[in-house]
Amino acid sequence: MFGQCGKTVRIVVIIGGIVAGVSLMISLGLLCCYIRRRRSKMKARKSTKLRLCQATGTCSIPIYPYKEIERATNSFSEEQRLGTGAYGTVYAGKLHNDEWVAIKRIKHRDTDSIEQVMNEIKLLSSVSHPNLVRLLGCSIEYGEQILVFEFMPNGTLCQHLQRERGDGLPWPIRLTIATETAQAIAHLHSAINPPIYHRDIKSSNILLGYNFRSKVADFGLSRLGMTEISQISTAPQGTPGYLDPQYHQDFHLSDKSDVYSFGVVLVEIITAFKVVDFSRPQNEVNLASLATDRIGKGLLDEIIDPFIELHTDAWTLSSVHKVAELAFRCLAFHRDMRPSIMEVAAELENIRLSRWTSISEENNFTASELSSTSSSSNESEKPLNVTVNKAGIEDQGSLSLKTEIATLISRERSNDGSPFSVQDPWLSEQSSPSSNSLLSKAVQ
Known part of the structure; x- marks a missing residue:
């Protein structure tokens, strides 16, 4: 009887060891997969960064992880779609800084699309002017080509x-x-x-x-x-x-x-x-x-x-x-x-500036008329002293x-x-x- 119990214990120990071994192997396998995927992502990002550097001549363009873009647009929700054109769809989104941005997801129409993206990044990163839209970053992962721009709330x-x-x-x-x-x-x-x-x-x-x-x-x-x-x-x-x-x-x-x-x-x-x-x-x-x-x-x-x-x-x-x-x-x-x-x-x-010149001339003419009228009024009344300078008129026009x-x-x-x-x-x-x-x- 004791021999049978000992045999059972040994079987349980063996089974436990097998289970532990399998669990360890699975854990190691998952860890290896995680490390491999992480290395793959890092390699892909380095490759993307290198490609951007080679294509644009600069490495200063921020690269956003695709997952962050996905979160920002609520998985490219239709409710956040701003518009669709021949090149792609634009979405409103909020990134980590909680500011609204415009996210342009390029369509996969032909083999030249990646070159088009690189072209746009190159040109936008080389110019700076208050009346040119600012490129804030990009995301080129999982076959996606995405550009992130400053948000323009009043449309086109x-x-x-x-x-x-x-x-x-x-x-x-x-x-x-x-x-x-x-x-x-x-x-x-x-x-x-x-x-x-x-x-x-x-x-x-x-x-x-x-x-x-x-x-x-x-x-x-x-x-x-x-x-x-x-x-x-x-x-x-x-x-x-x-x-x-x-x-x-x-x-x-x-x-x-x-x-x-x-x-x-x-x-x-x-x-x-x-x-x-x-x-x-x-x-x-x-x-x-x-x-x-x-x-x-x-x-x-x-x-x-x-x-x-x-x-x-x-x-x-x-x-x-x-x-x-x-x-x-x-x-x-x-x-x-x-x-x-x-x-x-x-x-x-x-x-455009001639508007203020026109307003200035009209007001100066009106001021002259008022001054003339005041000087010819009853002597017991104080003459109306009206002075209008060009700077003042420009301020009024600007207002x-x-x-x-x-x-x-x-x-x-x-x-x-x-x-x-x-x-x-x-x-x-x-x-x-x-x-x-x-x-x-x-x-x-």
């Missing part, structure tokens, strides 16, 4: 012009947006060596912040230029309605291609028409053709957005017509007939513009109920077609 210029957000923008704000956009493009063309040609300037790529400061976005199609030659040959790519017709004809890309596209944006700002609209007569489907026809015939008033209230004051009437004339020159078929973007930016700034902006921001927030509306798409549904994003040598 296109959305406001098409009344998808708000009821419209006052003319002074539209003119300021146009001026800032031109300055950003001018920075790309002239302040950087080699220059950068954006190739996809359009109203849906002009993003707006809380104070309606504009920022140019989407550098996926951009190309570096070389200053030794004036143009490069490349297959024309861009968005229908904005594409330089001469570039489309001879495949020669230059800085004037961006000028043409910006000319279309100026016409959009004036008319609030769609760039391509098949509901219009056949010869007016293309907005550039429609606008050049009306401006050339002196019939601009037929296509001006009624929201602008053209006859509110002399400055509005004059400035709208001056911007239209500038747009007409930008839309010239031959590139040599178009102004440079630096000239365009300077002219827009002069038109007026700030009030307009504050009113629009208030309207946006009251409509959305939050700093941003995830119900409104951030990007145009019709973005640029896919392209070969290998960096080509270009010239001005």
